[in-house]
Amino acid sequence: MKNTFKHTLPNESGFFGEYGGSFIPEQLQQIFDEITSAYKRITQDDEFLNELADLYEHYVGRPSPIFHAKSLSAKYGADIYMKREDLNHTGAHKINHCLGEALLAKRMGKKKLIAETGAGQHGVALATAAALLGLECDIYMGEVDIKKEHPNVVRMEILGAKVIPATHGRRTLKEAVDAAFDGYVKDPVTQFYAIGSVVGPHPFPMMVRDFQSIVGNEAKAQFQEMTGGNPNNLVACVGGGSNALGLFDAFLDDASVRMFGVEPAGRDLNQDGEHAATLTKGEPGIMHGFKSYMLQDAAGEPQEVYSVASGLDYPSVGPQHSYLKDIERMEYKTINDKEAIDAFFELSRVEGIIPAVESAHAVAYAIKMAQEGEKGTILLNLSGRGDKDIDFITELYGSDYGVTNLL
Missing domain, CATH: 3.40.50.1100 (Rossmann fold)
Known part of the structure; x- marks a missing residue:
């Protein structure tokens, strides 16, 4: 089944009513605007949509x-x-948007995928997509979750991803997001932050929703x-x-x-x-x-x-x-x-x-x-x-x- 991604929300600024938007530094906003433009292009690109549909059927098992x-x-x-x-x-469901984000990143010429993970399912899915498409992958994960979800940590490392512990605060998902953002802003040009849910600055709440x-x-x-x-x-x-x-x-x-x-x-x-x-x-x-x-x-x-x-x-x-x-x-x-x-x-x-x-x-x-x-x-x-x-x-x-x- 090929998605067509036809929705009336969010608006052009990424708002669902009063919620959403993009409250980030100007340097990052330019990068996110490029992601938004690239995403809009691929939603009208039959070659991209057919490749994603093929992976859903023959790789994911949809x-x-x-x-x-x-x-x-x-x-x-x-x-x-x-x-x-x-x-x-x-x-898990995470592979649905990870494949979409990874394909988009490759279309944009990015070299590395970067992300946070809590339970590890997003991390495993993104590491899988990175391995499939020949991209590097860094996954930030709270130290507490690394211990709780050890089987997924091993999977990520087997797949070739680098698992980076978040060591501050409660050392769980929120801290992993903090650490991933810190890692991303060091090089937003060659890295692609593949956000793991319908959160973050525009266009990610829209994009992850569409892929899911x-x-x-x-x-x-x-x-x-x-x-x-x-x-x-x-x-x-x-x-x-x-x-x-x-x-x-x-x-x-x-x-x-x-x-x-x-x-x-x-x-x-x-x-x-x-x-x-x-x-x-x-x-x-x-x-x-x-x-x-x-x-x-x-x-x-x-x-x-x-x-x-x-x-x-x-x-x-x-x-x-x-x-x-x-x-x-x-x-x-x-x-x-x-x-x-x-x-x-x-x-x-x-x-x-x-x-x-x-x-x-x-x-x-x-x-x-x-x-x-x-x-x-x-x-x-x-x-x-x-x-x-x-x-x-x-x-x-x-x-x-x-x-x-x-x-």
């Missing part, structure tokens, strides 16, 4: 299937379906074929928000489809620094070059955040999500650590699918919807698989769920 989780549905009383992005090459929209385009056609109609409800986890917008994008104009973005309540939703529920608890602010909801202290600085899922512990969120919240097109809910870990084991043992801990937040909310009486169909984005998480989960939670840690 279309990813929709799975009707019949055992889970029977247990909880609502029909739960899953868009299986975990079955993509590299194990293949998820929803496929899902809409597949669900129609499977059931004869659209799902009643869509569910996806939200950190930066790329997997959610990827699924939701194709359904935004259909008011009959309810959409739920699931944020991490962490250890305590009512305690600063113990969650990462940006849209639930945040206020508008500017961070990392764009305006969106963010978790901030009294001085307007980013708050420390936390989630059991390394890919969700970010104190801001994609600007389109903030716009969709304000116009009440999407509902944003929360799932705490325990609920996510319960869902991680539940899906593993009821359906034989081990999800990423990030995706387990969406699974947990779908189960909660069913328990609370939802009778309509639920389609969730199973955005990644849990290979990367099993050592960490076993060490911290295994004994509570009857898993023996023999390491």
Whole structure:
């Protein structure tokens, strides 16, 4: 399936309503303007679009299937379906935009891809794209996440990427973004910062959304074929928000489809620094070059955040999500650590699918919807698989769920 990338938002300045834009130094703005122009050209370039479509089909393995989780549905009383992005090459939805960004970088004559990663899935996907296209690759990752997500660190290094630890602050995703920006500004001419979600200065919230929209385009056609109609409800986890917008994008104009973005309540939703529920608890602010909801202290600085899922512990969120919240097109809910870990084991043992801990937040909310009486169909984005998480989960939670840690 070839994307056409036709949207009315953002506007020419990169704003979704009041959110988005580009709040960066003039030197960088010139580089980002070049990226915007190059991106607009490739969206009209059949050669580029055909090459990307070919890679999606023959390299990634698209279309990813929709799975009707019949055992889970029977247990909880609502029909739960899953868009299986975990079955993509590299194990998550991230490969969708990484291939697009890497192809664009090569078209622009860049020599190196640079990026941040939290759970490591974006890092692995970008390292994979770099290896495929013959580009260098530097991945910045918080020291805490390097320890939690060690299998993905090894994958990145096997693929030839250089993994650079972020050693300041809480040493997680926000700090990895800080470090990646610092590395990028040293040489924005030969490097291409392949931002890992629908965040950052324009054009990245638009560009990553567009590359991820293949998820929803496929899902809409597949669900129609499977059931004869659209799902009643869509569910996806939200950190930066790329997997959610990827699924939701194709359904935004259909008011009959309810959409739920699931944020991490962490250890305590009512305690600063113990969650990462940006849209639930945040206020508008500017961070990392764009305006969106963010978790901030009294001085307007980013708050420390936390989630059991390394890919969700970010104190801001994609600007389109903030716009969709304000116009009440999407509902944003929360799932705490325990609920996510319960869902991680539940899906593993009821359906034989081990999800990423990030995706387990969406699974947990779908189960909660069913328990609370939802009778309509639920389609969730199973955005990644849990290979990367099993050592960490076993060490911290295994004994509570009857898993023996023999390491």
